[in-house]
Amino acid sequence: MPSESKLANSSRWPSDAFTPILLALVVGVALQLQQTALWDRHIYEATLLVALVLIVLCAIKKVAVAHVGWCLALAWLSVGFASTGLRASWYQDHRLDPDLEGRDLVVVGIVSELPQFSDAGLRFRLSVESAQLQGQAIKVPRTMDVGWYAGVYPHAKEPQGLLRQPASLEAGERWQLVLRLKAPHGSSNPHGFDYELWAWEQGVHANAYVRASSQDPESINLGQTWTYPVAWARQWVRTRIMDAVPDRDRAGLLAALVVGEQAAIDRAQWDVYRATGVAHLVSISGLHITMFAWGATFLVGYLWRRSMRACSWLPASTAALLGGVVLAFGYAVFAGWGIPAQRTCVMLGAVAALKAFGLRWPWPVVWLSAFALVVGCDPWAMLQPGFWLSFVAVGVLFATDLGANSAGRTGAKAKVWSMLREQWVITTALAPLSVLLFGQLSLVSLAANAFAIPWVTLVITPLAMVGVIVPAVLPLASAAGLGLQLVLQFFAALPNAALAFPSPPLWLAVGGAIGAGMLVFPWHWTHRLLGLPLLAPVLLWQPALPPLGEFELLAADIGQGNAVLVRTATHALLFDAGPRYSLESDAGHRVLVPMLQSLGTRLNRVVLSHRDSDHVGGAAAVLAMQKQADLMSSIEREHPLQLQRPATPCIAGQQWVWDAVEFTVLHPQSGDYSKPLKPNAMSCVLRIRAAGSAPDKQRSRTALLVGDIENLQEARLVESEGLGLRADVLLVPHHGSKTSSSDVFLDAVQPTYALVQSGYRNRFGHPAAEVKLRYLSRGVTVLESSRCGAMTWRSWQAQNVLCQREVAKKYWHHQLNPPGDASSAPFLSAD
Structure with missing residues (x-):
């Protein structure tokens, strides 16, 4: 009879063989994810073929024993690298043809996921079956995100009347729609959310909106297909909850817990959840699924041990393990089967399989096996925050062996x-x-979770689930949700509840x-x-800050609008705060607040050039975060922002010096406030000059931020300032509108770089072609945020402008033009 030690060794043997293979596979995937551009597909195919041949040679012992380990590691590293490259090449084949952007297509497809409703209209994911352009069949991406807006067209160049809205729209329905498409194109900012990676991983290669004015063909509902029954069931449950709970905040919480509908939770609630460290409880994240699996395992094991017959058929520990995994899979599917849920279920399944086969591997090998399996199924998961939070949490629990302790x-x-x-x-x-x-650490997380975890897991979620069947129970779940909100709001209101880093x-x-x-x-x-x-x-x-006497200018990528961060050695100023996208979304919350937090920047002053929404849309969020910053603007006294922070009017001649850097307001004049001028004409104009700059040298040390001034204001500035307008960097007036950037103004400023902050395929056509030509004809380098991403210029390195899309370039990012096209560069230069 073999000894106990031999049995133990035999059960552990596979781990010794698989560990180098798993490590090599993961490293290969990680290396491929660093590529900025994909190689030719044949290179990946050849690499994969060579790797497979090498694996076979090692298996039949045609390689010297001393080299088998190294050969296998190299082979599996190549498998990880090449297989990921091949998948990426296949993904890239499904991208939208640039020639189809902005064209009206007749598309037939099925609503494949839960539709999202808002005041602006609705959004849904469409699984495309066919598409036509002018009666001819064409190829388009198989999956696209579609917006069906209320009101008037948000992207049209002229109003076309109110849009027709559908009486209802359900998952699984087939629709014939007239759509206008564009490629997924997100903002690119330092430490910002990579929307294009998210769309790539989701398999979404086109965005579209429904053409539904009185001048467009009517959209046709072709009937329910029952192709997506889980999505339909989720929508039915969500509707049932929303109808039974009148309070939108609490109904949104219940919908998030039952069907994974995080979009039903408003922004203010999310701020509270993040500040208290309990966002994982209302997000179907890896940690959430893992907690559910643990709870399900405990419940199944508890019930199984109550039956002697069941235990004689299958040990309670095995039944609990299998039951927990199966219930976790079922919960993840019904909750939307998102990417975090998918990888967590794969991890749980891998761990359960190892235990079921009696493989007593050390915990690092068990952890690594699940890690490699998830990466093999979804390579780009390695770039998502939820992936690392899930695996680090589970790995720590393995390492600390809480059960044994x-x-x-x-x-x-x-x-x-x-x-x-x-x-x-x-x-x-x-x-x-x-x-x-996230640039944030909650100091109340431990106390908040000590209350929230059992309250959400044992009270709110069970009541909400039962309430779907018995609607009379939903008011109890709603009351429990109110209790949760009150407690979390108390924790969030405590001093220093969450610290920013x-x-x-x-x-x-x-x-x-x-x-x-x-x-x-x-x-x-x-x-x-x-x-x-x-x-x-x-x-x-x-982070490093500019040296004394110098300044850094960062023009954020916020779409159609202005937002420029100026930093000196110990001070910071924000010029404009970007647009408001919807009632629940603006550039402040989405881009500026996270960016300021990630850079560790405390603003001393916010300058809002004028009242237009694409300049002040994100101001409320920024001012709420930066309570120490004062406000300077030309907005009227009755403007709502004046209630949040009284503004000092911008008046030409105002000047201050921070860290030997000179700031001067050039426009408007004090008398302009008593005139009936348009908001654009009242734009604050700010000149920033580094220390030691003299009029004959100021070009390389000066920036000019001008808001939305137009030709008349430009002429007035030229008359009053003359050579004082010369600057190395110019924030292009009015985003490149035809009403600005006059010849006389450009001749006075003589910029080296012109920064255009405008949205991708914006409805105004900014920057206008003729305006761009004026800059290029003078040898000015024009940079556009839609091509460049966030643009960074430093006065002590005045010869360069850093483009975030170049600094953080990856192959999944949207390329505006085919390779080789001169206009595909992030900037345009006359040279």
């Missing part, structure tokens, strides 16, 4: 202690990742994660303290 403790007190310790371990371990990914470099965050892991590892406390020197730099790190 609580062994011997029984009773309610031990369970409460175990739950609190588990939450403390996860909170501490994820702290560096939270700072890196600048985003550290990746290498520093990795060191911090190791340090946090050491703090929670079950070692002696003296050894745990060794993690503090690794963790502290993450919390104390500050």
Whole structure:
């Protein structure tokens, strides 16, 4: 009879064989994700073929034994690299033909996911069956996100009357629609959300909106297909909840918990959830699915042990494991089967399979197996925050072996202690990742989660699920949701409930994660303290700032609007705050607040050039975050922003100096406030000049920010300032409108760089071709945010402008023009 040690070794043998393979596969995928452009498909195919041949040679022992390990590692690394490259090439084949952008197409498709309703209209995902252009069949992406707007066309060049809205729209319905398409194109900012990566991973290669004016053919509902029954069931449940709970906030919470409808939760609620560290409870994230699986495992095991017959047929531990995984899969499917839920279910399934086959692998190998399986199924998951939060949380729980540490403790007190310790371990371990990914750390997270986890898991969610069947129970779930909101609002209102941190470099965050892991590892406390020197730099790190006498200008990519951050050695100013996209979304919340937080920037002043919504749309969010900043603007006294922060009027001649950098207001004049001028004519104009700049040298040390001034105001500035208008960098007036950038003005400014902040395929056609030509004919380099992303210019490096789309370039990012087209560059130069 074999000894116990031999049995143990035989059960562990596969881990020794698979570990190098799994590591090599993951490294290969990670290397491919760093590519800025895809290679020719044949290169990936040849690499994969060579790797497979090498694996076969190793298997039949045609390679020297001493080299087998290295050959296998290289082969599997190549498999990971080449297979990911091939998949990316296939994805790229489904991109929208640029020639179809802006064209009206007749498309037949099926609503494949839960439609999202809002005041602006509705959005839904369409699985395309056919498309026609002028009666001819054409190829378009198979999956696209579609907007069906209310009111008038938001993207049309002229009003075309009110849009026809559908009486109803359900998942699974087939529709014939007239759509206008464009490629997915998101903003590109430092530390910003990569929308184009998200669309790539979702398989969405086109955005569209329905042409539904009185001048367009009527959209036709071709009937329910029942092709997407889960999405239809989710919509039915959501409607049932919304009809039974009149309070939209609480109905949104219940819908999020039952069907994963996070869009039903408004922005203010999300701010509270993030500040208290409980957002994972209302997001179908990896951590959420894992918690559900643990709860389901406990429940199945508890019920299974109550039946002797069941236990004789299948051990309770095995039944609990399988039941927990199956229920977690079912919950994830019904909750939308999002990408985080998918990878978490794969991880849980992998862990369960290993345990079911009795493979007693060390926890790092179990963790790595699940990690590699998820990466193999979804390579781009490695670039998503939820992926790392999920795996780090599970890995930490494996490493700290909470179950073993609580062994011997029984009773309610031990369970409460175990739950609190588990939450403390996860909170501490994820702290560096939270700072890196979100620039925020909640100090009330432990207390808030201690209440919210059992309340949401044991009270609100079960009541909401039962309420779907028995509507009379939904008011109880709503009341429980109100209790949750009140408690979380209390925690969020506490001083320093959430601390903001600048985003550290990746290498520093990795060191911090190791340090946090050491703090929670079950070692002696003296050894745990060794993690503090690794963790502290993450919390104390500050990004580099301009030297004394110099300044940095960052023109954010916020779509159609202006928003420029100016930083000196110890001060910061924001010129304009971008547009408001909808009632629930603006450039402040979406771009500027996260960017300021990630850069660790505290504003001293906000300058709003004038009242137009594409300049002040995000101001409320920025001012709410930056309470210490004063406000300067030409907005009228009755403007709603005056209630939030009284504004000092911009008046020509105002001047201040920060860190030897001179700021001067050039427009409007004090008398302009008493004249009936258009908002554009009242735009604040700000000149920024580095230390030591003289009139004959100021071009390389000066920036001019001009808002939406037009030809008359430009002529007035030329008359009053003369050579004082010369600047190296000019924020192009009115986004490149035909009413601005006059010849006389450009001859006076003589910029080297002209920055255009305008939206991709914006309805105004900014920048106008003739305006762009005026700049190019003078040798000016024109940079557009739609091509360049965020644009950064530094006075001490005046010869360069950094384009975020070039700095962070990846192959999944939208290319505006085919390779080789001169206009595909992020800037246009007369040279």
